[in-house]
Amino acid sequence: MMLSIGIVAVFGAALAICAGDVSAQSFEHSVAGEAKPWTEELKPNGTSDLTFILHSDLTGGERPGIFELAARQMALLRPEFVISVGDLIEGGGDRDDLISEWESFDARAALIGAPYVHVGGNHDLSSAVERAVWSERYGPPYFHFRFKDVLFLVLDTEDMTAERRETLAAQRAEAVEIYKTDGSEAFAETPYALSTERVTGAISKSQGDYFVEAVSANQDARHTFVITHKPAWEAEKTEFHRIEEALSDMPYTVFNGHEHFYEYRERFGRDYIQLATTSGEQFPDKGLSEDHIMLISVRGDEVELVNLMLEGIRDRKAEYPGMLTEPCFATKRC
Numbered sequence: 001m002m003l004s005i006g007i008v009a010v011f012g013a014a015l016a017i018c019a020g021d022v023s024a025q026s027f028e029h030s031v032a033g034e035a036k037p038w039t040e041e042l043k044p045n046g047t048s049d050l051t052f053i054l055h056s057d058l059t060g061g062e063r064p065g066i067f068e069l070a071a072r073q074m075a076l077l078r079p080e081f082v083i084s085v086g087d088l089i090e091g092g093g094d095r096d097d098l099i100s101e102w103e104s105f106d107a108r109a110a111l112i113g114a115p116y117v118h119v120g121g122n123h124d125l126s127s128a129v130e131r132a133v134w135s136e137r138y139g140p141p142y143f144h145f146r147f148k149d150v151l152f153l154v155l156d157t158e159d160m161t162a163e164r165r166e167t168l169a170a171q172r173a174e175a176v177e178i179y180k181t182d183g184s185e186a187f188a189e190t191p192y193a194l195s196t197e198r199v200t201g202a203i204s205k206s207q208g209d210y211f212v213e214a215v216s217a218n219q220d221a222r223h224t225f226v227i228t229h230k231p232a233w234e235a236e237k238t239e240f241h242r243i244e245e246a247l248s249d250m251p252y253t254v255f256n257g258h259e260h261f262y263e264y265r266e267r268f269g270r271d272y273i274q275l276a277t278t279s280g281e282q283f284p285d286k287g288l289s290e291d292h293i294m295l296i297s298v299r300g301d302e303v304e305l306v307n308l309m310l311e312g313i314r315d316r317k318a319e320y321p322g323m324l325t326e327p328c329f330a331t332k333r334c
Contacts, residue, residue, distance in 0.1 A: 072322045
């Protein structure tokens with residue numbers, strides 16, 4: 001899906017500077033049409049400082065009640081907006097099933113009380129019907145926006161030909177049933193599990209062109225956050241490498257999800273961070289696989305990334321907001 005790079009909407013105006021601070025910047029984006037990935041426009045608050053929350057996968061075995069709690073915990077932190085690394089619904093059903101799942105997710109995300117930016121993962125965007133429902137509700141599966149002079153690149157790692165998508169969708173449906181009946185070891189031997197797309201996803205040339213042009217048009221951004229569901233850079237040859245090259249002279253940070261365990265690595269002198277879960281199935285044998293969110297702040301040119309484990313976020317009564325029973329945030333300890 002190819003989008004026009006030209007900024008089609010600008011919301012708000014730069015606010016007056018005070019005490020030598022850089023003025024708060026407007027919200028600029030590339031998304032045309034009525035359907036938007038965000039629940040509401042991002043609005044400057046009179047300062048160039050930016051604080052937002054990034055959360056991880058819900059699905060691939062969502063554990064009931066945890067995301068509702070996470071939404072209430074995020075509300076306590078009063079972020080300017082919230083964004084994710086994708087996999088927000090289980091997916092895999094027909095149109096009516098998908099709409100029902102999205103309505104359920106959006107109702108829970110609304111508990112945060114802040115603008116929410118939707119990002120798609122393989123559970124959200126694998127099949128033709130999943131992509132059609134996404135397009136109707138949230139617009140394009142990949143896009144960029146700029147807020148307070150910080151650039152956000154949101155990628156679609158399920159971007160492949162219709163024929164390949166149909167093949168993988170059938171293989172995935174079969175693999176999921178094998179996982180349910182025979183477990184993870186049997187799943188690991190399925191054609192879907194062994195496919196390149198299962199691990200690193202797919203990014204079309206048109207998407208690569210789009211982001212290379214977006215980066216070129218925003219060289220003056222004070223920082224860039226790249227959000228991709230799958231670790232696309234691990235593929236031997238991928239359009240993601242072109243995007244990295246375009247970013248080579250800019251400060252940037254890359255986030256992904258998909259694997260449900262936390263991993264920090266440095267690549268080209270930048271932080272590449274894989275988040276664990278925010279209510280998804282956990283795999284403690286692979287590493288740190290616990291429920292968390294990341295609180296991210298940008299002050300001038302400085303970026304702070306803080307991992308907040310859900311078990312540590314309580315309200316003024318030292319209780320988990322809205323929970324009647326003690327939740328489990330790390331399956332290995334419960």
